[in-house]
Amino acid sequence: MILQLEHIYKDYLQGKMTVPVLKDVSLSVDAGEYLAIMGPSGSGKTTLMNIIGCLDRPTSGSYHLNGHDVLGYRENELSDVRLKHIGFVFQSFHLLPKQTALDNVALPLIYAGVSKKERRERAAQALERVGLGDRVGFKPNQLSGGQQQRVAIARAIVNHPSILLADEPTGALDSQSGVQVMELFQSLNDEGMTVIMITHDGEIASYARRKAIIRDGVLSDDAPYAKKYERKGETP
Amino acid sequence: MLENIRLSFQGIWSHKMRSFLTMLGIIIGIAAIIAIVSTIKGTNEQIKQNLVGSGNNTVEVRLYQNDYQYQPEYEGVPSTVPLVSEETMEDIRQVENVESASLYLSREHADNIFYNNTSLLGGGKVFGIDGDYFSTCGYVIKSGRGFTDKDYSQFRKVAIIDQTTADSLLSGASPIGKTLEIQGEPFTIVGLCEKSNAFRPVINSIDDYYNFMTDSSGTIFLPDAAWPIIYNYDEPQSLVIRASSTDDMTSAGRQCADILNSHITSGEIKYKASDLLEQAKQLQELSSATNQQLIWIASISLLVGGIGVMNIMLVSVTERTKEIGLKKAIGAKKSRILGQFLTEAAALTSLGGIIGIVAGIVLAKVISRISSTPSAISVPAILFSVIFSMVIGIIFGLLPSVKAANLNPIDALRHE
Numbered sequence: 001m002i003l004q005l006e007h008i009y010k011d012y013l014q015g016k017m018t019v020p021v022l023k024d025v026s027l028s029v030d031a032g033e034y035l036a037i038m039g040p041s042g043s044g045k046t047t048l049m050n051i052i053g054c055l056d057r058p059t060s061g062s063y064h065l066n067g068h069d070v071l072g073y074r075e076n077e078l079s080d081v082r083l084k085h086i087g088f089v090f091q092s093f094h095l096l097p098k099q100t101a102l103d104n105v106a107l108p109l110i111y112a113g114v115s116k117k118e119r120r121e122r123a124a125q126a127l128e129r130v131g132l133g134d135r136v137g138f139k140p141n142q143l144s145g146g147q148q149q150r151v152a153i154a155r156a157i158v159n160h161p162s163i164l165l166a167d168e169p170t171g172a173l174d175s176q177s178g179v180q181v182m183e184l185f186q187s188l189n190d191e192g193m194t195v196i197m198i199t200h201d202g203e204i205a206s207y208a209r210r211k212a213i214i215r216d217g218v219l220s221d222d223a224p225y226a227k228k229y230e231r232k233g234e235t236p
Numbered sequence: 237m238l239e240n241i242r243l244s245f246q247g248i249w250s251h252k253m254r255s256f257l258t259m260l261g262i263i264i265g266i267a268a269i270i271a272i273v274s275t276i277k278g279t280n281e282q283i284k285q286n287l288v289g290s291g292n293n294t295v296e297v298r299l300y301q302n303d304y305q306y307q308p309e310y311e312g313v314p315s316t317v318p319l320v321s322e323e324t325m326e327d328i329r330q331v332e333n334v335e336s337a338s339l340y341l342s343r344e345h346a347d348n349i350f351y352n353n354t355s356l357l358g359g360g361k362v363f364g365i366d367g368d369y370f371s372t373c374g375y376v377i378k379s380g381r382g383f384t385d386k387d388y389s390q391f392r393k394v395a396i397i398d399q400t401t402a403d404s405l406l407s408g409a410s411p412i413g414k415t416l417e418i419q420g421e422p423f424t425i426v427g428l429c430e431k432s433n434a435f436r437p438v439i440n441s442i443d444d445y446y447n448f449m450t451d452s453s454g455t456i457f458l459p460d461a462a463w464p465i466i467y468n469y470d471e472p473q474s475l476v477i478r479a480s481s482t483d484d485m486t487s488a489g490r491q492c493a494d495i496l497n498s499h500i501t502s503g504e505i506k507y508k509a510s511d512l513l514e515q516a517k518q519l520q521e522l523s524s525a526t527n528q529q530l531i532w533i534a535s536i537s538l539l540v541g542g543i544g545v546m547n548i549m550l551v552s553v554t555e556r557t558k559e560i561g562l563k564k565a566i567g568a569k570k571s572r573i574l575g576q577f578l579t580e581a582a583a584l585t586s587l588g589g590i591i592g593i594v595a596g597i598v599l600a601k602v603i604s605r606i607s608s609t610p611s612a613i614s615v616p617a618i619l620f621s622v623i624f625s626m627v628i629g630i631i632f633g634l635l636p637s638v639k640a641a642n643l644n645p646i647d648a649l650r651h652e
Binding site: 053055079080098 | 239246250558559561562563564565566567568569570571572645646649
């Protein structure tokens with residue numbers, strides 16, 4: 001089990017009113033799974049993703065990531081968890097506009113204390129992996145949206161995280177680029193990478209092997225049927 | 237760290253205009269301080285040179301009664317002060333940093349000096365000197381001859397005069413062979429002397445004139461053997477030494493005075509070295525005091541510059557909220573973000589400081605050219621300015637950097 005959320009509650013304070021966003025969410029993900037979390041806007045899916053990504057803390061509940069009880073961690077330790085275990089992919093890419101694709105991809109490695117030479121090598125490899133080996137020196141504004149998202153994916157995987165966490169990865173892309181990104185996720189998952197993707201788009205979600213739906217802060221997981229196949233020794 | 241510095245300068249370069257305007261306060265402040273310090277230093281060096289003389293390094297060790305110079309012409313020969321023996325002189329020559337030493341007798345304001353019916357205007361100085369005096373004090377014979385052993389052994393009444401005496405007594409005629417009358421005794425002029433390094437103090441103001449141009453009267457040198465003919469027997473001698481460097485003058489002079497004083501049995505009359513460095517220091521302090529206040533005023537500009545830096549850094553943090561959010565999301569620690577922005581602020585002000593130093597040096601040169609005051613570049617002031625401007629960056633960068641480091645990544649990523 002790579003990730004285990006149990007009885008997660010999250011309340012936001014809006015003025016004097018407490019608004020519950022997540023209500024008793026439990027979710028467990030095994031290594032190598034490909035999970036899509038679906039839900040309409042306002043359903044709490046981004047809050048759930050922020051909690052999974054160690055960017056936010058739940059009001060109550062427990063969360064274990066790779067066996068670490070991350071809710072007991074201090075801010076600096078959480079930074080380390082994000083650095084080593086989680087690769088983020090955002091809807092709007094979030095690339096640094098003045099730096100080349102290579103420098104953008106190498107950024108997490110700076111924080112990991114990797115030497116400059118190794119940074120360049122590993123970043124080039126990651127760009128090669130996402131099919132942009134010939135675009136290393138390009139700046140984000142010289143790349144198409146799909147290419148920019150693939151640079152962002154290269155940045156997410158460059159430090160070999162245990163989970164790839166994607167928030168509406170195709171939300172800002174045309175359908176063809178979206179398909180390319182989905183194929184990339186597919187092949188990364190085939191290589192053993194755990195992928196968790198948040199989307200409101202059912203078509204995109206259908207690329208995932210497992211789907212969970214969140215509605216009004218309540219998660220309904222269709223994992224059991226996937227697990228059923230496993231128990232019977234069959235593939236879904 | 238290096239990476240941070242590189243990125244900081246990249247950032248400064250990509251906003252050239254904004255960075256320059258931000259740095260302007262720092263540039264002006266540092267430039268003003270460097271210009272003021274250079275002027276102070278130049279003035280101080282000039283004071284020191286004027287008082288101490290350039291490269292001569294002689295120290296006079298004279299007798300003082302309490303705080304006043306002892307004048308045998310008024311007060312007679314003191315019974316407590318013995319004549320300086322040859323052994324004592326040997327001791328003095330052994331003192332560290334004493335290059336040469338000479339004994340002399342003197343009258344600072346001698347009258348009764350005549351050539352025919354002309355008297356030396358305003359009196360003159362008369363020195364009874366031994367054979368080492370000219371070499372110690374740096375006099376050379378311009379024409380005629382110096383004193384010989386026979387002049388001393390036969391008590392000859394011979395004299396060497398300087399150009400000032402020659403001009404005022406003989407009005408241009410060649411002095412060699414002429415006869416002077418001192419205290420009614422005839423002295424034959426055998427030589428004309430001058431200071432080997434024609435040192436002239438730099439005079440910029442009326443104050444300088446009073447400080448440095450007091451001795452304009454003529455000087456007459458006699459062999460010390462002939463001294464008792466016109467003045468007293470056994471008058472106490474004064475000592476003049478040449479130190480090996482300007483900085484050694486004080487200590488060498490003091491040691492020599494101690495040696496001489498060890499032979500004095502009792503009494504209030506003691507040898508004391510005239511400490512020109514000390515005098516120079518007092519004058520320097522006087523001239524520095526006013527300028528020190530200017531430095532404080534210039535520092536206000538640094539304060540204003542620092543606030544400008546803080547302002548721009550706050551803008552920069554807001555502009556780059558997304559970048560900060562992303563960096564925190566992908567694993568940058570608080571300290572990283574803090575370091576990045578502090579480095580940027582420090583790089584900005586350091587660069588301003590360096591430009592300010594260059595501008596300050598140019599300004600100092602221009603000021604010294606226009607107002608003909610001296611200036612000298614002070615290396616410690618330059619180093620201090622660089623460090624100080626860096627510190628300003630860190631102090632005024634602290635608030636924006638802390639703000640950046642404390643940004644919540646979720647809000648920062650969502651920021652538009």
